[in-house]
Amino acid sequence: MTHLTRRNLLRTAGAVSAGALLAPSMLGAPLFVPERKTQRVVLIAMAGGVRTRETFGMPDNVPNLVAMAKEGVLYPKLRTSNLGHFGATMSIFTGLAEARGIRENARGPDPTIFEYLRKDLGLDKGDVWVTTSGGAQQVNYSYGLHPEYGPQYGANILDGDGIFNREFEELLERWGKPKAADPEEQKILERLRRGMGKGDAVKDAEQQARVEEYILNELTRGTSDIRGAAAGDRKALRLARNLMSIFKPKMLGVVLQNADIAHSSYNGYVEVVRQNDAAIGELMAAIREDEELATTTAVFVCPEFGRDADLNARRGLDHGDGSDDLRTVGCAAWGPDFKQGATVTADHKTIDLTTTICELMGAKAKLAKGGRLSGLYS
Numbered sequence: 144m145t146h147l148t149r150r151n152l153l154r155t156a157g158a159v160s161a162g163a164l165l166a167p168s169m170l171g172a173p174l175f176v177p178e179r180k181t182q183r184v185v186l187i188a189m190a191g192g193v194r195t196r197e198t199f200g201m202p203d204n205v206p207n208l209v210a211m212a213k214e215g216v217l218y219p220k221l222r223t224s225n226l227g228h229f230g231a232t233m234s235i236f237t238g239l240a241e242a243r244g245i246r247e248n249a250r251g252p253d254p255t256i257f258e259y260l261r262k263d264l265g266l267d268k269g270d271v272w273v274t275t276s277g278g279a280q281q282v283n284y285s286y287g288l289h290p291e292y293g294p295q296y297g298a299n300i301l302d303g304d305g306i307f308n309r310e311f312e313e314l315l316e317r318w319g320k321p322k323a324a325d326p327e328e329q330k331i332l333e334r335l336r337r338g339m340g341k342g343d344a345v346k347d348a349e350q351q352a353r354v355e356e357y358i359l360n361e362l363t364r365g366t367s368d369i370r371g372a373a374a375g376d377r378k379a380l381r382l383a384r385n386l387m388s389i390f391k392p393k394m395l396g397v398v399l400q401n402a403d404i405a406h407s408s409y410n411g412y413v414e415v416v417r418q419n420d421a422a423i424g425e426l427m428a429a430i431r432e433d434e435e436l437a438t439t440t441a442v443f444v445c446p447e448f449g450r451d452a453d454l455n456a457r458r459g460l461d462h463g464d465g466s467d468d469l470r471t472v473g474c475a476a477w478g479p480d481f482k483q484g485a486t487v488t489a490d491h492k493t494i495d496l497t498t499t500i501c502e503l504m505g506a507k508a509k510l511a512k513g514g515r516l517s518g519l520y521s
Contacts, residue, residue, distance in 0.1 A: 179480045179503065180438060180439060180478075180479035180480050181439060181440070181441045181478055181479060181480050181503055181504070182393065182439040182440075183387075183391065183392060183393045183394065183395070183436070183439055183440050183441070184393070184394055184395070184440070184441045184442075184443070184478075184500050184503065184504060185383065185387065185395045185396075185397065185426070185430075185440065185441070185442045185443070186235070186236075186256070186394075186395070186396050186397070186443045186445075186496065186500060187380075187383075187396075187397040187399070187423065187442070187443065187444045187445070188232050188235050188236070188396070188397065188398050188399065188445065188446075188447055189399050189402070189419065189444055189445060189446040189447075190228055190231070190232045190398055190399050190400050190402070190446065190447040191228065191376075191399055191400040191401055191402030191403040191404075191405075191415070191446075191447075192228065192402055192403055192405060192446070192447070192448055192449060192450050192460075192462045193402050193416060193446040193449065193450070193472070194449040194450040194460070194468050194469075194472075195219060195449060195468075195471065195472060195473040196449075196468060197412070197413055197416050198416060198420075198446075198473055199212070199217065199219060199473045204413060204416050204417050204420065205416065205417070205420040206420065206424070207420045207421065207423050207424030207427060208420055208423065208444060208475055210424075210427075211423075211427065211442065211444065211475045211477045212475045212477075212484075212486075213483075213484055214477055214483055214484070215442075215475060215476050215477035215478065215481050215482070215483060215484075215485075216475070216476045216477075216481050216482050216485045216486070216487060216516075216518065216519055217473065217474075217475055217476075217485070217486045217487070218473065218474040218475075218476070218486075218487050218491055218516060219471075219473045219486065219488065220471050220473075220488055220490070220491070221445065221471065221472050221473070221474050221491050221492060221493050221495070222470060222471060222490070222491070222492045222493070223447060223448040223449075223470055223471075223472060223492070223493045224240040224492065224493075224494070225240055225241060225242065225243070225447075225448070226448060226462060226463065226469070227243050227244060227245045228245060228400065228403065228447060229241075229243040229244070229245060229247060229248075229280050229283075230242055230243030230244075230247075231447035231448050231493070232284070232398060232447040233251060233283070233284065234447070234493060234494050235445060235447060235493050235494070235496055235497070236255045236256050236257070236284050236396065236497065237251070237253045237254065237255055237256070237287070237494075237497060237511065238256070238494045238495075238496070238497030238498050238508050238510075238511025238512060238513040239253050239494060239510070239511060239512050239513075240494060240512070241253070247280075248279050248280050248283070249283065250283045250286070250287055250288050251283070251287045251288065252287060252288050252289055253287045253289060253510060254286070254287050254289045254291070254292035254293075254296075254510060255284065255285070255286055255287055255292075255297075255298075255497075256394070256396070256496075256497045256500060256501060256508065257271045257273065257285060257286060257296070257297060257298035257394060257396065258286050258287065258289075258292035258293070258296040258297060259292075259497070259501050259506050259507065259508045259509075259511075260393065260394050260501065260504055260506050261296040261297075261298075262291075262292060262296045262506075263501075263505070263506035263507060264393070264504065264505060264506055266393055266394070268297070268298070268299055269299065269390065269392070270392050270393040270394065271297075271298040271299065271392060271393060271394045271395075272298055272299045272300070272301065272383075272386055272390070272392050272394070272395050272396070273285050273298045273299070273300045273301070273395075273396040273397070273398065274300075274301045274302075274379045274380075274382040274383045274386065274395070274396075274397050274398070275300065275301070275302050275379055275397075275398040275400075276375030276376045276378065276379045276398060276399050276400045276401060277302050277375045277378075277379075277400075278302075278400065281300075281302070281398050281400070282300055282302070284300075284396065284398055285297045285298040285299075285300040286298065289510070298394070298396065301382050301386075369381065371418075372401070372411065372414045372415055372418050373399075373401045373402075373414070373415040373418035373419055373422075374401070375399075375400065375401050376399040376400065376401045376402075376415065376418070376419050376422065377418060377419070377422045379397055379398065379399060380397060380399075380419070380422035380423060380425070380426055381422065381425070383395055383397045383426055384422075384425055384426040384429045387426070387429060387430060387433075387436060387440070388429050388433065388436075391435065391436065393504070394504075399419060401415045401419075402415045402416060402419070405450055405459050405460040405461075406455075406457070406459045406460070406461055407457050407459045408457075408458070408459055409454060409458055409459055409460055412450075412459070412460060423444065426442075427442065427477075430442070438479055439479065440478065440479075441476070441477065441478025441479070441480070441481065441500075441503065442475075442476070442477045442478065443474065443475070443476050443477075443496060443500070444474065444475045445472060445473075445474035445475075445493055445496060446472040446473075446474075447472075447493065448462060448469060448470065448472060448493075449462070449468050449469045449470065449471065449472050450462050450468060450469060451463065451464040451466060451468060451469055452464060452466040452467075452468040452469070472493065474493070474496075476516070476519060480503070480519075480520055480521065481519055481520060481521060482518065482519065482520065482521045483521070485518060487516070487517060487518035487519075489517050489518065491514065491516055491517070492513060492514070494511065494512060494513035495513040495514045495515060495516050496513065496516070497511045497513055498511050498513040498514060498515055499513075499515045499516045499519065502515060
């Protein structure tokens with residue numbers, strides 16, 4: 144028997160309004176749809192401008208994305224409506240085509256997927272996170288300024304190139320990586336905890352212990368030591384992996400950007416794509432190896448837009464020719480409720496992700512303009 148919950152009540156509201164409650168036995172089907180298995184979502188904005196040609200068009204570059212697609216659903220032709228990195232990435236998280244200048248750095252008026260989920264589902268701030276590769280603009284993805292939503296419904300945000308590098312470099316140089324809770328090391332942990340959202344995610348002793356475990360994992364697993372190609376992106380994905388393993392949040396956004404090296408180096412860009420795929424593979428392995436996460440977690444990976452069809456004079460790739468290479472991206476979706484090995488070529492847009500994920504989780508993106516990804520569910 145299917146029980147009445149907030150989630151399946153929302154999903155059947157349309158049927159109820161059409162009179163489904165009047166004679167359910169005559170409909171030949173249960174009144175409420177079965178509860179979906181998905182309880183948490185990871186949304187990776189593979190931003191920085193990534194062409195499908197170098198991902199699913201060259202599967203050796205992205206074996207982990209290819210594996211995701213084989214176990215889930217591939218959308219090879221999602222359209223994007225904005226050519227600036229900031230605005231196009233913001234569009235993924237708001238479900239609206241966001242007009243943003245490349246140097247603009249301000250919160251927008253539109254609510255994000257994080258705000259929709261927190262408000263509709265009553266989630267705590269500790270349930271919703273964003274990890275980023277670094278940069279002043281990226282903190283703006285955690286919430287907007289709409290009067291019905293705003294910071295009280297925002298996500299915790301961790302900058303992969305900040306909190307475990309610059310802010311605590313002096314502490315780590317002085318005391319080293321904590322291994323035991325002696326008095327001096329405990330002071331380090333206390334200061335680190337205060338640096339994480341100023342205590343917003345620390346609600347009780349149990350949560351505090353999990354924060355401490357998370358910090359120790361970051362320090363001992365070498366997140367702050369990552370260097371080289373895609374370092375910022377790899378840190379953001381490492382933070383995401385450890386957050387999922389320890390906190391098991393309901394919603395986790397990840398924002399990448401290092402692929403923008405493509406302007407000056409095609410080879411450097413391809414290396415970033417490969418490194419990001421490897422880091423996504425580490426995140427997916429952590430999810431698959433955790434019994435709870437493996438059966439309850441959905442993962443979406445989508446670039447914000449692609450790249451020009453042809454190399455520039457520097458033997459790099461810009462983004463401004465209006466070609467299909469630029470305006471069409473490939474998205475992979477993996478999860479317990481999704482089809483396996485399906486490819487959907489129907490007309491969809493990157494702004495459809497917010498509405499699709501909100502519906503999946505039982506929330507409503509009421510101000511978003513996106514549709515829903517078809518052919519997703521098994």
